[in-house]
Amino acid sequence: MADHPDNNTAGTASFDRARRNVTIPWYRELRWGDWLLYLLIAGLAVGLMTGLIGPVRQRAVRAVLSDSGRTIAQFDLSAETESGSKAIDAHGHHYVLEWEEGRIRFAEADCPDQICVRTGWISRSGDMAACVPGQLVLRIEGEAQESDDGLDVIIR
């Protein structure tokens, strides 16, 4: 892969200043492109967040645990649920799930990054806790998805 010819000029301004022993405060080094990047990234984050908040987030009815897209367990989280915990093995890692009425979490995991544990309790429909090493996703489902009891009419 060849370098872009213009790339040779990258960073020369800062080195020139260093050589001439000119120090300028960091905020004067910021250019318009920096502010544009800050705005773009913050905008993307806010955009994705509104995409998340968009659908009405109901209280948890159940949690679905899936292993790379395949459902392997379901947990009832509705009002009459007793709290409990369950050990799960997946892809050579051990996990302990813990649930109460309306919420669930990865209580323990022996995976290196601990992202699933640090996600903490999840309690609203659409909330997720994921673990890449064990290929597990714990997803909360709310009332709207509960269509198999035949009592409610769902209008789309």
Added chain:
Amino acid sequence: MKETIKNDAMSSRTPIRNRQNRQSRQALRRMTRNAILLSVALVLSLVERWIPLHLLIPVPGLKLGLANTVTLFALLRLRSVDALMIIILRSLIMGGIMGPMTLMLSLSGGLLAFFVMWPLSRWEGRALSVIGLSVAGAAAHNIGQVAMAGLILQEPLLLLTYLPPLLLTSLGTGTLTGFAARPVINRFRRLD
């Protein structure tokens, strides 16, 4: 530095054998430099795992991204191929230590960060500063990683739940690593 200048001045008069010597010396110097930078990047990515940043800011998956300082240095002061090789080898070695899933995540994040920072590095000093470059790299790294996680777990909605807080914190971590890289980069001229 002084030696290089002397060699350059003499090169027109010296025999071809010496010129070849100079070329192989430069190749050796470049390889040694890249090896040192690779080990610095590895140490930084291992050390930053000890920093309990998640106690301060409870965002799952958050890390400082200190190894990005090495990428920034290589991109701005060495050849971009060097930066790319350091990223790939760092991911491979970290993957060997931590496991294949870490390899996939590290590689996807690192490569996306590189391919975002590489074109942007042309404008460093004109339209951008090291800090902006670092922030762009940090955000791209997070996007690449969460996208790869979504792909592995077959759950594209991960992009909605895990990415926004990571993107917001990448503004802070990117600025911090940019600060860390800035004084080092400013002390060097282009080495290659």
